[in-house]
Amino acid sequence: MSQLDLSGCRKRKRGERVFKFKVFGERGYPAELERGSFEENVRGLLEFGQLVESGMMLSWSFQLEVRRHPLLYLFLFVVEEPIEMSLQLPCNHCHYIGWGNYMTCNKKYHFLLPSKACSGEYCKSNIIDIQGDDHSLHGVFHSNGFGHLLCINGLETGSDLPGYQIMDFWDRLCSGLGARKVSLKDVSKKKGMDLRLLHTVAYGKPWFGRWDYTFGRGTYGVTQEIQQSAVKAIQNIPLDLIAHQLHDIQTILSRYQVLSGHSLVTLGDLFHFMLELKSRIPTESISIDSNYPGIMSDTSCRWSPKRVEMAIHVVIEALKRAEFHWVSRQHVRDVARAHIGDTGLLDFVLKSLGNHVVGKYFVRRCLNPVTKVLEYCLEETSPPIEAKLKPQQKISRAQLMKDIYYTYKNILIEQDVITKASRIILHSKYLIKDFCPEIDEKNKCKIYCTVILANEPDATPYHCFMLRSNAIFDELRCEVEKTFRETYFGLRNFVVESIRNMNPTGTDLVFKMVKPGSKIAFQGRQVGLYGGIYEGLMAVDCICGTKNDDGERMVSCDICQVWQHTRCVQIPDNHEIPNIFLCNTCEQDILHFPSLP
Numbered sequence: 001m002s003q004l005d006l007s008g009c010r011k012r013k014r015g016e017r018v019f020k021f022k023v024f025g026e027r028g029y030p031a032e033l034e035r036g037s038f039e040e041n042v043r044g045l046l047e048f049g050q051l052v053e054s055g056m057m058l059s060w061s062f063q064l065e066v067r068r069h070p071l072l073y074l075f076l077f078v079v080e081e082p083i084e085m086s087l088q089l090p091c092n093h094c095h096y097i098g099w100g101n102y103m104t105c106n107k108k109y110h111f112l113l114p115s116k117a118c119s120g121e122y123c124k125s126n127i128i129d130i131q132g133d134d135h136s137l138h139g140v141f142h143s144n145g146f147g148h149l150l151c152i153n154g155l156e157t158g159s160d161l162p163g164y165q166i167m168d169f170w171d172r173l174c175s176g177l178g179a180r181k182v183s184l185k186d187v188s189k190k191k192g193m194d195l196r197l198l199h200t201v202a203y204g205k206p207w208f209g210r211w212d213y214t215f216g217r218g219t220y221g222v223t224q225e226i227q228q229s230a231v232k233a234i235q236n237i238p239l240d241l242i243a244h245q246l247h248d249i250q251t252i253l254s255r256y257q258v259l260s261g262h263s264l265v266t267l268g269d270l271f272h273f274m275l276e277l278k279s280r281i282p283t284e285s286i287s288i289d290s291n292y293p294g295i296m297s298d299t300s301c302r303w304s305p306k307r308v309e310m311a312i313h314v315v316i317e318a319l320k321r322a323e324f325h326w327v328s329r330q331h332v333r334d335v336a337r338a339h340i341g342d343t344g345l346l347d348f349v350l351k352s353l354g355n356h357v358v359g360k361y362f363v364r365r366c367l368n369p370v371t372k373v374l375e376y377c378l379e380e381t382s383p384p385i386e387a388k389l390k391p392q393q394k395i396s397r398a399q400l401m402k403d404i405y406y407t408y409k410n411i412l413i414e415q416d417v418i419t420k421a422s423r424i425i426l427h428s429k430y431l432i433k434d435f436c437p438e439i440d441e442k443n444k445c446k447i448y449c450t451v452i453l454a455n456e457p458d459a460t461p462y463h464c465f466m467l468r469s470n471a472i473f474d475e476l477r478c479e480v481e482k483t484f485r486e487t488y489f490g491l492r493n494f495v496v497e498s499i500r501n502m503n504p505t506g507t508d509l510v511f512k513m514v515k516p517g518s519k520i521a522f523q524g525r526q527v528g529l530y531g532g533i534y535e536g537l538m539a540v541d542c543i544c545g546t547k548n549d550d551g552e553r554m555v556s557c558d559i560c561q562v563w564q565h566t567r568c569v570q571i572p573d574n575h576e577i578p579n580i581f582l583c584n585t586c587e588q589d590i591l592h593f594p595s596l597p
Helices: 038-046 092-097 116-125 163-177 195-203 207-211 224-235 239-245 247-260 267-280 305-320 329-337 343-353 397-413 416-426 473-487 584-591
Strands: 003-005 018-020 050-054 057-067 072-082 107-113 127-129 137-142 146-152 181-185 214-217 356-358 361-367 374-380 430-434 446-453 463-466 494-499 519-526 554-556 563-565
Touching: 038 072, 038 163, 092 146, 092 181, 092 214, 092 430, 107 163, 137 163, 146 163, 163 207, 195 207, 195 224, 195 267, 195 397, 195 416, 224 267, 224 416, 239 247, 239 267, 247 267, 247 397, 267 397, 305 329, 305 343, 305 361, 305 374, 329 343, 329 374, 343 356, 397 416, 446 473, 463 473, 473 494, 473 519
Parallel strands: 018 057, 146 181, 446 519
Antiparallel strands: 003 127, 050 057, 057 072, 072 107, 107 137, 137 146, 181 430, 214 430, 356 361, 361 374, 446 463, 494 519, 554 563
16 A cells, blocks of 8 residues: 655645636636646646655645635645556556557656545545545656546535535546546446446446546456447337236336336436436425525535525515516616625625525526626526426326336346346446647647667657647757656656658658658667656467456466456355466367377
């Protein structure tokens, strides 16, 4: 377990900046991060953090304001992990997603939002664990811009924030820093259900698909084509067929056919309707401030939920009693002043209520084109879904969750034919998002460069370089050597020798010989003792078709040293791996050896 002493973070400097959580990472906040390379963007961001030195590792902290009332602050920690301090070489996460042919980078950057429990422990011990999986957020980037989302934990695991807000924050960070590709292992569960299966059946994509994460790599030989076929097959199963085979499920199917107006035809329709219904039915226990989440989460709100709720009620009543449909802002304010003396609170509520739903009313606000005065009016909205239903059709959230779980368990998990397709979806757990397309031909100052070493089979990923319009090849060569030396451990003494398929002189203008957005491959050699240290070296050849380590439990043959899944060679998951194991091929070869005389 790797831990970092952050005792220097406890006492923060007077006057130190507090950043807004909701916009942290967006363009221009806290800095304009358009310098070209990912690592330059990270350095630009870290200039705004509080630096803490701890041994050979450096860390920075950022204080983030989530809301003002009730007051909630979070701390974002960024830890720089040099390769000399790394406990994991090569990177397993790169290996599992298919980046094992990339060189190992000189540094990693850990981005952590500690959970409530971790924060309390940190305050006592001054130590934060950069290997644990109980943080609200833990993501790591290699210095070449490729990263991994290692864990995300929402409200159910003790975080101050729901999972979707943490994912929004992570997505802003990745985009703002210019990350290239980010992978994750989707093992998220809720109420005992795998969300990647539940959401894929309902929406055709996992929960993380809301942020454009797509199939990256499957386990047990599952490819994207196999996964897509399984999704289509399971979504299109007719409900009539399920009702005919499972008599116990007929009551649930009938209930949701009535609720949907008998519009459900397939299994995908059923799960889609149930999850959509879940998002529209309120929870049984609602706190005061959850009635107006958009208003109470506004960072400029400095009043208690009770006072805000009272002011909203007064404004709504003033609009309901108004003589005319449209009422000026000043008139509403004057009427409300008879009950609310705090003009600051009234101004805040009037600003926040504009074009918002409050109960059964929609508060409209617009500028009168003639008088140029702000005016308000009330409009009744259509009744919520609960009000539309007849008494015998209403359903509680608890009953809905019970039905979702029962349907999930008895149809997706325990039905033999359907379970095969479900298992394929569950084996599609490695997702990936491409944040930064490789080629941007619109930008007239960018060139994409890679490095190829002599006697090495693979090139590095392409890196983006921002150049002046009159840059020459000598300048580009120096930038390439500098950037790749700083990024990759195996290129610390790299020297450029030539450019593939080109033979320019050092003084030739770059953009006279290549178009902006072009790719250039530099060939060279490594001076000194540093090796490439590529990310993956395991020889895998499993009977399921897998040719690479996919993170599942494996066993290697003691003769040929080839790895296979334990499940595929009939070693149960609850059994230990035997001390001696022979694959089927080697076992057959031994049996066919000529017997000794």
